[in-house]
Amino acid sequence: MVKPLLFASALLACGLAQADETAPRASVIDTDGFAEPLKELKFNPGLDQREFERSTLAALNVYDPFEAMNRRLYHFNYRFDQWVALPVVSGYRYITPEFVRSGVSNFFSNLGDVPNLLNSLLQFKGKRSMEITARLLLNTTIGVAGLWDPATRMGLPHQSEDFGQTLGFYGVPDGPYLMLPFLGPSNLRDTGGLAVDFVAENQINFLNVAEVSENHPEVVVLRAIDKRYTTKLRYGQLNSPFEYEKVRYVYTSARQLQIAE
Template sequence: MNPVYWISGLFGCIFFTGTVLADAPNEYVNYSDSGHELDFPAYHDPLDELDIDKSETRYQFERSSLRALNVQDPLEGMNRRIYRFNAQFDQHVYLPVVRTYVWATPKVARKGVSNFFNNLKDIPHLGNSLLQGKFQRSAETTARLLFNSILGIGGIFDVANSMGLPQQPEDFGQTLGVYGVPPGPYLVIPFLGPSSLRDGTGKVVDWAIEDNVNYMNNRDFMNDYQATWGIWAIDLRYQTPFRYGALDSPFEYDQVRYLYTKLREFQVDN
């Protein structure tokens, strides 16, 4: 999955947003069909100074807890700048585009779009399950692909989930971890967020798997109609529950870094 295509597609969608955003209702919008309520207002810049009473125990606790959040981060200065850029981009560009998408698109259509792209993700999920020796999971993912691609009309309907076959994500970063490759230094990737040297490499491999498999000729279609990359990018944010500033802490960068690292450790071990 070439990131150049989806970035260019996303910025193409921004022009559309500028023409219709003024007509969109200026209110809280629950834009995720997965049950996560994500309201667009009340954004907090995670790196601005917060109004915290430093005499209170909460501040002292958070400050003293930073030692427990230590993660290998030799590029911290650069990572923090990218984190701030991502937060500002999310507030001023990404979320307004997603809000317009929600306003202009019926929920059933948004669900179908999400299901379609999620179905394509099962290609690298299947490959990585096999590489990790998780053969039962591989069989279940294969069944998901067949049911959703055939009965679900190219993945627009997630019939496999209702049949007791939920999506079981596996990525190449996890595969490398299973075989003992350490995560390496922590990285914050522009637009994409938290990662590591191992996981960033894994993303590239997973994109290459999707591109080369070209399941149902989806890559040929998306490359011929590059606006679909913008739709993919919008749907990616639409399905992501993370909100910058949600932790309401001056140490959000450290906490996100720690939580991401622990989550990846858990995913590798399971």
């Protein structure tokens, strides 16, 4: 309770203070505001105070014992996105026709349906398992190894199931929140799930992709580029001093909904 009360008090104090009366600050660790989320806060007097406090405390109610490290990794991801990942994606979009990008995305999505199917079976989701099986059969055959996605047009959209969700289905708690370098928001349970899904996909070696990737690292690079290309999250896009808290809360809430469905 101490942290949420201090957080709400800081918000009120920052909003009521006049700009020209602000006390001198200590040295700034992070000039982008990630380490000092209250620095640019402006209190909205039109916001209902009870709703404000309720939403603020809910957003803070995420187990994050490694927050200092997570914030630094969040900032690292932000800079890596800005300086490396997004420029590479922009170049990829510039030199690659849209139908080629679509084919690449469909191909890797088809590979991802293998762990999706395994996790659906482990969660006893019979209907979803049959739908994912049908997707694999249609897209691998009619869709030419997954380069096209006829299954979606036939009413079988892509559905994501991972081992983190499977563990959650069996009651494994999410554990501490984690910000992974390059990969983004996660938690201890989901990070372990990522490792299991990776090993499972490589052991199954669907369409011989895992074996080919060992001798052709450009396949791994292309998959990483496609992953960033298809991921809509852009660090800094919320333009908010509380972006770290928002991303953490949205990720945690979204995972709860995915496990419950």
